[in-house]
Amino acid sequence: MSRIETHVGDITRLTVDAIVNAANSSLLGGGGVDGAIHRAAGPDLLRECRLLNGCKTGDAKITAGYDLPARHVIHTVGPVWHGGTEGEPGLLASCYESSLRLAAANNCRTVAFPAISTGIYGYPTGLAAETAVGTIRNTLEELPDIETVTLVAFDDAAHAYLLKALERKED
Ligand code: AR6
Numbered sequence: 001m002s003r004i005e006t007h008v009g010d011i012t013r014l015t016v017d018a019i020v021n022a023a024n025s026s027l028l029g030g031g032g033v034d035g036a037i038h039r040a041a042g043p044d045l046l047r048e049c050r051l052l053n054g055c056k057t058g059d060a061k062i063t064a065g066y067d068l069p070a071r072h073v074i075h076t077v078g079p080v081w082h083g084g085t086e087g088e089p090g091l092l093a094s095c096y097e098s099s100l101r102l103a104a105a106n107n108c109r110t111v112a113f114p115a116i117s118t119g120i121y122g123y124p125t126g127l128a129a130e131t132a133v134g135t136i137r138n139t140l141e142e143l144p145d146i147e148t149v150t151l152v153a154f155d156d157a158a159h160a161y162l163l164k165a166l167e168r169k170e171d
Pocket of ligand 1: 010029034115158
């Protein structure tokens with residue numbers, strides 16, 4: 001049985017142990033999924049984020065989920081797409097790996113990810129889906145306590161890329 005699932009819709013509605021936020025290095029909020037998570041969590045989330053001293057690209061930090069159904073938010077900072085020659089794939093893989101390791105270290109068994117970097121940061125959706133699926137598969141081998149990872153697509157087009165990536169790697 002695969003431990004990776006997909007879901008189409010709004011990540012802020014999911015009842016999981018942790019949702020991952022596609023943040024920026026300030027961790028002080030922004031647009032896209034970051035804005036949606038801060039709106040749904042309420043102002044206490046920003047209060048806790050102010051104490052974290054930001055986050056480097058490819059790293060992750062954890063907070064409580066406040067008014068969200070999710071118990072925690074894991075904030076990670078994806079790379080801005082510059083054409084793929086500035087280490088973007090490695091940095092994106094590092095977002096997924098760091099977030100999963102942080103989830104496991106905080107006893108989170110169910111984790112949901114948005115498509116990190118594929119909105120405002122311009123990472124091509126298909127390439128990002130391949131990196132997400134490959135990295136999650138590899139990392140889960142070392143994290144037996146994580147039961148389910150949900151990859152959240154905001155629309156059907158993004159979902160199709162996720163399904164393609166999941167199919168391709170499932171040999
Ligand atoms: N639920 C699930 N996915 C969503 C939601 C949602 N509620 N809202 C948007 N998406 P983006 P990035 C999808 O731009 O590219 C912020 O300002 C969206 O369709 O949120 O990593 C931060 O502060 C896309 O597929 O994140 C940073 O400055 C994916 O989430 C910057 O944007 C990611 O799009 C980060 O840019």
